[in-house]
Amino acid sequence: MSVDDRTLASASLRELGRMIRAAEVTPTALAEHALARLDGDGRRLNAVVTLTRDRALREARRAGEELAAGHDRGPLHGIPYGAKDLLATAGIRTTWGAVPYGEQVFDADATVVQRLETAGAVLVAKLAMVELAGGMGYDHPDASITGPGLSPWNPAAWSGGSSSGSGSAVGARAVPFAIGSETHGSITTPAAFCGVSGLRPTYGRVSRHGAMALVWTMDKLGPMCRTADDCGLVLDAIAGPDPFDPTAVNRAYRYDPERSRGEGFRLGVLAGGLEGAQPEVAGNFERSLDVLRDVATLEDAALPDLPHQAVARIIIAAEASAAFDDLIGEGRIAELTRETDRFNPYVYDTISAREYIRALRIRRHIARAMDVLCARFDALVSPTLSSVAPPADESFARGPWRRGAPIGAAANVAGLPAISVPNGFGERGLPTAIQFTGRAFEENRVLAVAHAFQQRTDWHLRLPPNIAG
Amino acid sequence: MADEQARDDDVIVEALTAVVQARYGGRLDAGQAGRVPEIVRGLREAVASLMAYPLVNADEPDPVFGAYRGED
Numbered sequence: 001m002s003v004d005d006r007t008l009a010s011a012s013l014r015e016l017g018r019m020i021r022a023a024e025v026t027p028t029a030l031a032e033h034a035l036a037r038l039d040g041d042g043r044r045l046n047a048v049v050t051l052t053r054d055r056a057l058r059e060a061r062r063a064g065e066e067l068a069a070g071h072d073r074g075p076l077h078g079i080p081y082g083a084k085d086l087l088a089t090a091g092i093r094t095t096w097g098a099v100p101y102g103e104q105v106f107d108a109d110a111t112v113v114q115r116l117e118t119a120g121a122v123l124v125a126k127l128a129m130v131e132l133a134g135g136m137g138y139d140h141p142d143a144s145i146t147g148p149g150l151s152p153w154n155p156a157a158w159s160g161g162s163s164s165g166s167g168s169a170v171g172a173r174a175v176p177f178a179i180g181s182e183t184h185g186s187i188t189t190p191a192a193f194c195g196v197s198g199l200r201p202t203y204g205r206v207s208r209h210g211a212m213a214l215v216w217t218m219d220k221l222g223p224m225c226r227t228a229d230d231c232g233l234v235l236d237a238i239a240g241p242d243p244f245d246p247t248a249v250n251r252a253y254r255y256d257p258e259r260s261r262g263e264g265f266r267l268g269v270l271a272g273g274l275e276g277a278q279p280e281v282a283g284n285f286e287r288s289l290d291v292l293r294d295v296a297t298l299e300d301a302a303l304p305d306l307p308h309q310a311v312a313r314i315i316i317a318a319e320a321s322a323a324f325d326d327l328i329g330e331g332r333i334a335e336l337t338r339e340t341d342r343f344n345p346y347v348y349d350t351i352s353a354r355e356y357i358r359a360l361r362i363r364r365h366i367a368r369a370m371d372v373l374c375a376r377f378d379a380l381v382s383p384t385l386s387s388v389a390p391p392a393d394e395s396f397a398r399g400p401w402r403r404g405a406p407i408g409a410a411a412n413v414a415g416l417p418a419i420s421v422p423n424g425f426g427e428r429g430l431p432t433a434i435q436f437t438g439r440a441f442e443e444n445r446v447l448a449v450a451h452a453f454q455q456r457t458d459w460h461l462r463l464p465p466n467i468a469g
Numbered sequence: 470m471a472d473e474q475a476r477d478d479d480v481i482v483e484a485l486t487a488v489v490q491a492r493y494g495g496r497l498d499a500g501q502a503g504r505v506p507e508i509v510r511g512l513r514e515a516v517a518s519l520m521a522y523p524l525v526n527a528d529e530p531d532p533v534f535g536a537y538r539g540e541d
Contacts, residue, residue: 137508216533217533246533246535247533306522307515307518307519307521307522309515309518310514310515310516310518310519311519313511313512313515314512314515314516314519317512331496334496339501342501343493343496343497343501343504343505344508346489346492346493346496346497346505347489347505347508347509347512348512349488349489349492350485350488350489350509350512351512351516355516355519357530358519358520358524359519360530360531361524361528361529361530362519362522362524363530363531364528364529364530364531365522365528367531
């Protein structure tokens, strides 16, 4: 292999694809490189559940042979990636991050994994996650079968959840991209804490078939990458209808950056977005707005006055407890790692059917009100989170970590797309992030805004200490 | 009025805590049982927010159910 470690760690998907086609590196060498990095830095950061070495080397060899024969499957051909360990993989264990499922093995791949294989991508690892994607009400980073996920920027800090390993493996530059999932913050939070670009697609854009169900009406799968452009390339490969998932919408998706605008955007700056924010988060956000003024007009925007957080809370509690009815009914939640997760779901029984349905009825109002708001802009802009990552050995339920994403509940309840990209650093050398939220099925607009931001900044190019030295 | 509401809320939290105890008390240790009321109260606060939001008969949820017909 003629390419050095730092170059591989920095390269975008397009650059890696060019290197493969120029014979500067082979898919097998890339897979070996990713496997070695995951076995070292990845395991140190508690990012890895299972290395899929045999499958990776088989897929990489095939990719090399196909490309040599002139069969080019596109920009992901020969590129290694990791999948959050809630995606089924044939014959390889899928733990859902939880002890009761520690030896679970499915006999087929999730649709997303199948689509990435069709695109020629190479699965190198099943990546760590918060147990049951956090649906049992966890309050501490240690809620995982693999221990607390750690940030590549400071291993004393949490990597965020629930897509912990997807965030830290991409952040540590061990894999070029990973797949995460989000019900309420599980892509954008680890993306922010690990300094990577994380795209939460519109609900229904990506099939959930073969993914652990947590909240049927809120679960989304999406890419976590080095750049916004990379997120678009991965979404292009995984999006689309699926007969096995009735919520996967029958809308074609094509990532088409050449036809996207690079400037002239109209952005809504979310009112109250800086409330309670750490000073560095606020400062970095204000400086980011200055950058965006080069390519956009900025206007004030306010969330509609609706009970977003309460609706999210009741829907998540009701559906998550139903999704794990067997585990809860049998008392096997006692096997979960985090104390809170071992009894919290019992309390979810106190939600009545009427209350759950009321939350669903109000959600319809939220979705329509958010659409009216989002239709005025190319994207709403806000800090992804109000703080940098909390310490890995402390509960985040109280103190400065308590405050979540300012727009998280409204956007997740409404199923809207968003991308989080790094925009600086805060206390303890940890990354901060900015988030662009768009109208339903307007992923290309939020990607275009994020790409324009990244063309004018270099935060996404900064390397963590394990690479930078 | 506010005192009366708070008293009603306490009664409901107590009653729902008793439901959890009746169903799952055998699985809870003392520490877990002691934390149940605070979690019940949190959920009740969320429910109260939902109940305060006005809805009318025509406000439907978004259903995903569709009538199923197999192969003939």
